[in-house]
Amino acid sequence: MRLALAAAWLLCALPPSAGAQLAWEFEGEPGHVMLLGSIHLLRAEDHPLPALIEEAWAATDTLHLELSPDELADTAGVTRLLMALALDPEGRSLPELLGTPAWTEISGELGALGLDPGLLRPWRPWYAALLVTQQLLDRLGFSAELGIEAWLVERASRESRPVRGLETIEQQLRALAELPEPVAHRFLLDTVAEARSAAEAGPALVAAWRDGDARRLEEDMLEPLRAEPALYEALVVRRNQLFADQVVALAGTEGCHLVVVGALHLVGDDGVPALLADQGLRLRQISTISKSSLPAPQSGQRQDSGTSAQRVPGASPCSGDPAASS
Helix, strand or coil: CHHHHHHHHHCCCCCCCCCCCCEEEEECCCCEEEEEEECCCECHHHCCCCHHHHHHHHCCCEEEECCCHHHHHCHHHHHHHHHHHCECCCCCCHHHHHCHHHHHHHHHHHHHCCCCHHHHCCECHHHHHHHHHHHHHHHCCCEHHHCHHHHHHHHHHHHCCCEEECCCHHHHHHHHHCCCHHHHHHHHHHHHHCHHHHHHHHHHHHHHHHCCCHHHHHHHHHHHHHCCHHHHHHHHHHHHHHHHHHHHHHHCCCCEEEEEEEHHHHCCCCCHHHHHHHCCCCCEECCCCCCCCCCCCCCCCCCCCCCCCCCCCCCCCCCCCCCCCC
């Protein structure tokens, strides 16, 4: 299930621990960028979110997510993309694409888990794998409505701050839709074979994110992807480079930018922070945020009382006195 979970969290609490968080910042000219690792799907028990998220939000002028909420809200457009990319262009069903032995095997496995394999019949293997993962995570109480992005989008809407997308839904879907057929087939078969471990693997991923445990995330989630080079290239390498290029561009624009991507995009030698460091950028990893100065709300924005809303240290022009961070 770790392969499918890695894909699910690449595509889209808790008091902060003593360890470093999956968050970085750096100063450009003239912009300031904060980079935050997210878990797209969370459970009710994973709230409240770490204070670091609220503090970063308080310093933010513009929010940048993997996908624009406006594009996600276009259900008709999303449906058209799914019809074009997730259905076989020759009209073949999933049993026809997989062959009888493989279809019989996964049907039995899904039935034993209480899932209806018939729901997968119209779809291509890569999308069927995502559907299986989604159903299993739903059972465990994981929901995008409880994820970090949903919290940030609600705040942005309430406070009239702009939200931008780093990529499009079509780009995300094509990353999987254009996989070689054998890779897509293995992706589905491995997802079903590992489905029984979802109850342990999902919470374990959240715990590693909560602790800022980059090594654990890399070993448990990215290593299985690396065993499928085409899948790793599509979901991780190419998208990380896209995100890194956009972060560099944002640093050259006015304001304080909060960039939020899945936590797995920020770990390992191919992670966005490593790519930025390779370009000579000096990133600071954030573990705690100075409480020496409250942020001044931008014109037309409101700052809620009762939140620990401080600037990120060293965030000129987004903050006042810089403070040390680990």
